[in-house]
Amino acid sequence: MENFDSEISSLDEETTYLVNSHSDKTFQDSLLDDDDIVDTRSELKFERGKFKFKFNSKSDEQKHKRKEIEAAIGNKSTTLKTWKDLAMSKFGLVGDDLRFTVWPLLLEVDPSTDEKIPSLEELSDHPEYQQVILDVNRSLKRFPPGIPYEQRVALQDQLTVLILRVIIKYPHLRYYQGYHDVAITFLLVVGEAVAFRIMEKLSTENLRECMESTMEKTDYRLNYIYALLYKVDKDVHGFMDSAGVGTMFALPWYLTWFGHSLNQYKDVVRLYDYFLATPPLMPLYVATSLVIYRRDEIFAEGCDMASIHCLLSQIPDNLDFESILVAAMKYYKDYPPDKLEKLVKTRVEREMAERKKNEQMMRNRLRGQKSLWVRFNNRMPAWLVFSRRSKLGLIFATATVLIGYLYYYKYGGDARMPFLRLKDSKNSGK
Known part of the structure; x- marks a missing residue:
């Protein structure tokens, strides 16, 4: 061809x-x-x-x-x-x-x-x-x-x-x-x-x-980028970590071997040559090398998650991929996956703990912001409202209040039931 x-x-x-x-x-x-x-x-x-x-x-x-x-x-x-x-x-x-x-x-x-x-x-x-x-x-x-x-x-x-x-x-x-x-x-x-x-x-x-049926392992693998950044360029690692950039910018790179993200065909097939000849996780090392290659652009965006994510998501044309690949191979030889595993686990565990903490804070906030109606509804007796979300219970409660109001309006201060008044009148007749 x-x-x-x-x-x-x-x-x-x-x-x-x-x-x-x-x-x-x-x-x-x-x-x-x-x-x-x-x-x-x-x-x-x-x-x-x-x-x-x-x-x-x-x-x-x-x-x-x-x-x-x-x-x-x-x-x-x-x-x-x-x-x-x-x-x-x-x-x-x-x-x-x-x-x-x-x-x-x-x-x-x-x-x-x-x-x-x-x-x-x-x-x-x-x-x-x-x-x-x-x-x-x-x-x-x-x-x-x-x-x-x-x-x-x-x-x-x-x-x-x-x-x-x-x-x-x-x-x-x-x-x-x-x-x-x-x-x-x-x-x-x-x-x-x-x-x-x-x-x-x-x-x-x-x-x-x-x-696989879930993206759990793929998400885990993407954290190798930050582990490698920590080893080879702590300034870029700290900057991106502080901005909360995460790893989603690199997901299409890894899933498609950059095929979806590159505009030029010659770059795509050049990378495929490389990936076919190297270990399976090499796309992550190339991704890291690409991030470091653009470090000046990253710093110029300021410590802002959205800006950095947008910058990295768009790969410009005419990059020097040969130098990016040379650096990626050096990174792989210096820091193969097994040497990064401990850093990856630490990062994943930290993110999981932060996620659980944020979820608990959100639950606490929602609990503290319950409306008066919710509080009142929680205290209503079960016989009055069958369940919290039961329309039948709400109808029953409304009907009870309405009947009581009509009764009071009709009989005024004499709030006794009609059959009691009837009984009283019989007793007086005797």
Whole structure:
């Protein structure tokens, strides 16, 4: 696959027109009954070079790296370590045509494409089907610029089938929003068949914790960012901790390997080269390195949670990712995950204690602010109000008061019941 001139994030005029004129149709297609589902994947047969993402002309250094990778591909004795070194070192795997071959080798998956792929209709009964469809339809910025409408719909169908195949084969895995951003990157580079094998392996290994029924472990992992910041840049750590920034800014980075947050396709695939060749928690080290890289911008925002969160949530274009990756690798070697675990546990326990304290303070405040009606209602006898929220009890109480008032109004000061007055009159007659 050749590389591209324009970035994946910008749609050209033709694509913009197609998106605007067909968006309603795409959405309606996603809501069709099972009997009306049309599998359009035959419109899109994956071929090397099918989509052309061209970058600026290569430097001599990049051209040399390309020749080095091509030589390794031609050498049958090339080891896994060599593939990892090539993927991690400067410029990564350089081009998508090389990634087409090397990515499956990095993960040691079968690159054959003879497996039968089910149709969209066959998978449409899955409970996650509609959610996947909606997410895929929202991922237009990740599609090749200028792709004709028919091929775009076919690519969307391929992406939907790819995701559903994984979660059907592994029912203990749960689809999460952002998973499609990972899947489409592999789909665009290696095609539907090999992308399934890659996503299958990543989902059961690197992304496994993200695909559990709750996000508890994912939330826990994000705290490694602060533990690492404490080790390598205490000033940034203290500033962000004092501002109460938290970790949510990095959640899409971790869940999508930055695929959702980066505007430029070349940056996305460069990071994927790196993550495929490094340990599973490396995205957290890259996230920390990125935060430190932008430390001056963070300090300029002032110690304000909203401002810092907003700044970090938007990753600017044209960052020097090569230097960010070099720093991330140094951090990993100096402070591997096991050396950070104690700091992470301490931070999580502290946050949990603070959360419980705040919840108790809120309960106390609410208890102290109960209205007079609530206090009065709590003291009303059970026979008068059957339950605190019982409408019948309120009606009964109202009727009792009303009858008493009418009785007093009718009989005046003589508040005895009529049958008592009748008894008195009989006694006087005797």
